[in-house]
Amino acid sequence: MVYSFVGFLLLFTFIGLSSAWSSRGTKEDYYLASGSVRPWLVGLSAVATNNSGYMFIGVIGYTYATGLASIWLMVGWITGDFLASLYVHKRLRRATGESGEVSYAGVLSNWYGQNHSSLQRLIGIISLLFLLTYASAQLVAGGKALHVLLAWPLWSGAVAGAVLVSLYCFAGGIRASIWTDAAQSIVMIFAMGVLLFVALMNLGGLSSAVEQMQSVEGFMDWLPKDLVFPGWIGGALFIVSWLFAGLSVIGQPHIMVRFMTLNNLASMRLAKVWYYLSFTLFYCMATGVGLLARIYLPDAGSFDAELALPLMAQQLLPSVLVGLMLAGIFAATMSTADSLVLSCSAAITHDILPHKIEKTWLLKLATVMITGIALLLALMNNQSVFSMVIMAWSGLASAFAPLLIFLCFGKQPSQFFSIAAMLAGFTVALVWRLFGLHGMVYEGLPGILTGIIILYTGCFFSGRRST
Helix, strand or coil, rough: HHHHHHHHHHHHHHHHHHHHHHHCCCHHHHHHHCHHHCCCHHHHHHHHHHHHHHHHHHHHHHHHHCCCCHHHHHHHHHHHHHHHCCCCCHHHHHHHHHHCCHHHHHHHCCCCCCCCCHHHHHHHHHHHHHHHHHHHHHHHHHHHHHHHHHHHCCHHHHHHHHHHHHHHHHHHHHHHHEEEEEHHHHHHHHHHHHHHHHHHHCCCHHHHHHHHHHEEEEECCCCCCCCCCCHHHHHHHHHHHHHHHHHHHHHHHHHHHHHHHEECHHHHHHHHHHHHHHHHHHHHHEEEEEEEEHCCCCCCCCCCHHHHHHHHHHCCCCHHHHHHHHHHHHHHHHHHHHHHHHHHHHHHHHCCCCCCCHHHHHHHHHHHHHHHHHHHHCCCCCCHHHHHHCCCCCCHHHHHHHHHHHHCCCCCCHHHHHHHHHHHHHHHHHHHCCHHHHCCCHHHHHHHHHHHHHHHHHHHHHHHHHH
16 A cells, blocks of 8 residues: 555656646746646646545545535535636636736736735735645645554654645646646546445445435434524525635635636636536545445544545555555645645735745745745644635635625725725634634625625725716
């Protein structure tokens, strides 16, 4: 198993490092691959970046603990993501080309050529804070996987991941991340499909598996037991919350930058086809594996639920496939961490500092420094991967999604109201989680709605003054 893991991981690393041959040595190439990435690469890369350790470790752990009710995460997430994409992705790619910016913050701040420098700096600061948390969660996820399957200390996996991230960054920036993402998406779908098939066959097929899952009290209920509001009201809030979690994708710089690298605006529909088909297939299989894990690992209180996938793979698969699964998990979490670190680097070198850095070696140095900080946060972590990702996810979405939605609908909110909406949005989301209200409603919902209300108010009064 160890040899197959090392072999597959070296293959992924080689794919990433080989991107150096296509590097043009410019800032635009380092952060946006010079806008030259093909649709299938964009789609598969976005899937891997969206899923990564969150799907392998967090979602499967949540499904193991919650049961069938976790299916609403998938339905809500993919639906919200798709609805947002109808209005955002193509317009964001067009604005990227017209503005000449290389960062998510730069495009949002210069959408109409208005050069809102204070807004760009604030977006950069918020991105840096939340994406660092997100990156550390990816390192934690990789460390957990190696701890279970190879008995490595938790810290060693995080350190190995940080080294891998640094190699990707020196090789080719965002292009190295995208190339490895695409390879990992293929491996993730294959490995998850094999594990799901083997697990079902060992249980005697689908009907037998369902019968055994029904024997676990409450496991096959359609709604979670711990809803604050019982009945259909609580269920509706739960589903709508996860729909907003899916819509929150447009507020994630490390994912949206994938669509900003697309080689041709006319290819956006094809990129989205690759993205949503792969995403839906993988999410369905991951949910199935999470449900079946409860049968194979029945003692739910004796271990960390986020270790369900690697433990189940170890029970059912031959060592070569376990190595493949582990390499896929580890490499996926690391390439996502790489994407997050690159976005943090762009925030510092292009958005926050008063004088934008253009030299590639300085960009790479900043990226390595950010990787070191993310590693320190990972080593000090005492939260689950799921909770860390959701906290960062909701904070970014509450800050950025409302503004991006307004820009895509042709609105031009002032810098003052854009900043106010951003600060209020992520503050509401953080306070909501701080007081434990996220058990009732996903914190991104009130955060995003707060930002939308403020921007609508600003545009309304601006329109009144202009008339």
